[in-house]
Amino acid sequence: MEDQPLATALDSLAQIPAPFDSNQFTLVEQLTQWARRRIDERVFRPGMRMPSIRQLAVDKGVSRFTVVEAYERLVATGYLESRRGSGFYVREQRSPVLAPKRSRAVPTTMDVTWLLNAMLQTTVPEKGPGLGYLPNAWLDGEMLANGLRSVARRSGALLQYAVPQGYAPLRQQLQTRLAEIEIAASPEQIVLLSGVTQGLDLVARLHVAPGDAVMVGDPAWFQMFGRFAAQGARLIGFPYTSNGPDLDALEALAKEWRPKLLVINSALQNPTGTSLSAAQAFRILQIAERYDFKIVEDDIYGDLCPMGASIARLASLDQLKRVIYLSSFSKTLAANLRVGYLACEAGLARRVADQKMLVGFTTPEINERLVYQILTEGHYRRHVERLRQKLDQAREPAARKLERVGLRLFAEPNAGMFLWADARRDSSTIAAAAHEAGFLFAPGALFSPSQTPSSWMRFNVANLNDPLLFDFLARQMDA
Template identity: 30%
Template structure:
């Protein structure tokens, strides 16, 4: 049967990461592709006990429809936690969402008409690019450096394109792992105020810091309500709960609530109560500290293995936190073309072009270190090193043959 789809369906594309993950289910494949937390770090027993506690209280309302805004005590908890990092908000300005991914979609629904411009980092988070494309936005990539989006380039893009929205992940950025410095955050907040443009600050990795000094969110310097701040519990508790949040200005929040009402009425009542009880009855800071300790070992193992085994000319980021490293190969190599060969060797990664909305990253790739054991990381990097050495030798022989 043929269907008469809306024109926006043409801009909906499957995530290359999801396609790669299907392949990685094959036996023997070590995957550095997905942005997955380590399942062995999930607080399984605590969550199980909390489910039993919530249901054992005999309060049927835990299974009932509930407010679109979210469970009020959970919103109070989030507002208090945000105050600790410099964000002054109230529970009434917090919306519970089905992961922060839904929050990106809600913002896009509110702000974007077909053809509207969104400024994004180059490279940028693939999931956000998918959302903006589905709303038929025009994506403009702004250059970045090791501290994130370049502010001079951003101001020029604002003047030239008159964007509706800016989207960034300034802390342990997906895909590079890099973090924006303090002064640039302050300067960016001033740019937003000067040009009256909303910015989505997607901050899923903030708590996963292994070294260096924490920096406040851009939202902490937002005096005019221009920053829409997104967070999640997927990286520190469990992604299967699908619980995230957004905090916005008091003026924008009612529209966010209306957008969510039309999408799904509300986030699951039971999982919100379970999360709240877990957060208030467990040693959450100790749990996050344990995650950070383990992920730091995995990050260091990957960097050490790359230093020993990767060929000369290969470069990579060394992030202070998060879940990813960004690798740049010599320009004659194409990471998309190499992927099938990599999978035959039993290793998977995400090619760089997936993160560039308007082209780029041909010789780059993203590696995830959080979801592989140190032994798997050693083996996987060895396989990648073999792939890179072999293909560089092939290219050099071809060049010398002319």
């Protein structure tokens, strides 16, 4: 009986309805929300003059009264200030929505924080070609709901603190899964995390001191740049070719900078979609040994690889001597189900678990039990196979559509969700125009550790189904 309230709550969570339709808002409310989003996302920055009442009324197809009412509401809520005879201006925000002041000038282009915020607010997949996760319709909500109900029926242990390394049965199950890709790791070598991001944070805290060099792909997953930079690291980007990392350039940079870490995707690299061959993996390990640095292998997309694919994991060749292996279930089960894991040498695993306790105590065992339930019931393999099939069906048509509007593909991946495409002009400019048109793009500058302007963009093949998107891209390519 004591578990019944928790079971009821979990069952309710599995049935939460989708967000309400924006058409239920009045024109004033819709215009107010439009302006607030752009201020919160720093498209409209403090001190910037807002469009005139007449201009905005024409642009949005509404009356001047609607614009006046919306602006007045924004003044009342502290977003704008009215300057008599001059117009309305964005007020300096005192809420935590905006980034803290820095000693350097605030950039005038889109940044990583902008994209992360925008990704979390995009609810219509077809409007998010730059999103980094699969649409809800592709995932199995019923499988998660059934798992939650099963966990709730055995929830007495959830009232206690979890153990630092994470739920032991799940770590034992992960030992079996890692063995399937020829990585030998005991449960004592595995630490459960809230995702790959937490794993990178813990590794940075343990291995990186201010001034240390960390080698990352250029391009690569943008969120890790900020994490290592916050630790005081010097980010050194190595280039990619259509066949994977440029290993001659990587070795030259390793020789020059003597890095502490190399961070790399072995399978379906984000954003290029390339994967390591056995020869490439062997050479990377040789370079790491020659210049004495550790490798952080991010295999978050590994489950999206075809069964039997000839993709080499660095950890399987090295057996966790120099390699720290990271993965997660957020891309295949649910973005909001924050369960990842790290596998490494046993002594380092204990240090990672200690650091995890100091930083955030333990990870929620309810999430870990849910993943264990799904893995052991045998549903996960079939679910992932369905995802692979859907991606395979979407990838080729998406690639051809992008080429028809004038974009050039970096590579033609045979798996995964990403295409990396060249627009031959600054993609940040295209992304800004797309944002106004209601689309979320991922411009190439955000995937570079130097954040320099780029003509490249990342596309998610699962979210390229809106004809209006390709109409927009065609106009931009002709501009």
